[in-house]
Amino acid sequence: MSLKHAILILLEQEPGTGYDIFKRFKNSLGYFWNAKHQQVYLELKKLYDAGWLDVEALPQDDKPDKKIYRVTQEGRNELKRWLEAPAKPNKINDALLVKLFGGHFTTPENLISEMARHRNTHENTLRQLKAIEMHYLNLPATQQAVYRLPYLTLRRGILGEEAWLAWADEVDKALGGPG
Amino acid sequence: MSLKHAILILLEQEPGTGYDIFKRFKNSLGYFWNAKHQQVYLELKKLYDAGWLDVEALPQDDKPDKKIYRVTQEGRNELKRWLEAPAKPNKINDALLVKLFGGHFTTPENLISEMARHRNTHENTLRQLKAIEMHYLNLPATQQAVYRLPYLTLRRGILGEEAWLAWADEVDKALGGPG
């Protein structure tokens, strides 16, 4: 699975604690790989047990140690191995579409308000992604080069959200129409 | 979760066996909800234990009984309850994007061939979806009305795949360029 490898990628860019990883997910990988904090801590332990991470415990007065993880050589090897293997096709599990598919067992009003709810979150996501894109496009060319690949994943988000919204327009028209 | 409810929807349309459900997934719900046959059998048992399904065992000579499941009134209630509750936002876990995000730890050639592999499956999926759409559009209006909602989910697939392919063009251009 990829959570392990997503974590390796983030820690390879910069060592950090569990919470650091969790936060970094929110602004980057989180748009296409989701994880709860509990699972991040769990996987960090597994990665450590597998020898793919080292941990440095920074003692803090009174507080429990701060554990800073960094990728080991073994971890880098594993990451490289994973990157060279074919990525699994992305499994889609979309409850909204299941609901729509079986929508004749409920009211059109229900479907319409559900669509509105989802449209809202997709519009918000698109706004966020476009703000990040704007920021990227204002970087000097040398900086842009550094983030070239993450930028491509951002583009996926933008095109994906735009397609979702275009579809939602079709659905609203169909549901609002002779329904 | 929705696998249970996806099964309820399919069985409400027409009672059937585990394998029937599994096959029906392939041509409809399977495009946006995936399940292995093992999990379908498992969930059928759980649905039965929960009282949401009845089972009719057809004895067959020599062969083990054929178990035909159908939705009970309790099952219909549950389905209705689920349809009226907000659907969970669709969790995205896309290994290809993780790979691209961390792509500077591998070669551009690797990324390019990976993209080609995925493009292939997306092109195939789009072709299939368009064939189903063509079939739908050739139905008489009365039949179209019956499948109106499933058709909307089909449109989601088509628009989604087209967006994916448009994105892939961008990626190939970027990777093939000053990479």
Add this chain to the structure above:
DNA sequence: AAGCAATATGCAATATGTTGCATATTGTAT
């Protein structure tokens, strides 16, 4: 000072999904 949100870490139980295996029949091709 008291209260609340955000930061920060983690365990346990449960839910969900995958992989590997086992088994038997039916239909098709050589």
Add this chain to the structure above:
DNA sequence: ATACAATATGCAACATATTGCATATTGCTT
């Protein structure tokens, strides 16, 4: 006839993810 693919059902072990809980600190607000 024999082999092989497809149909058909299911268990067990394992992997992955979610939910609920527990705990403690820091910083902001009233």
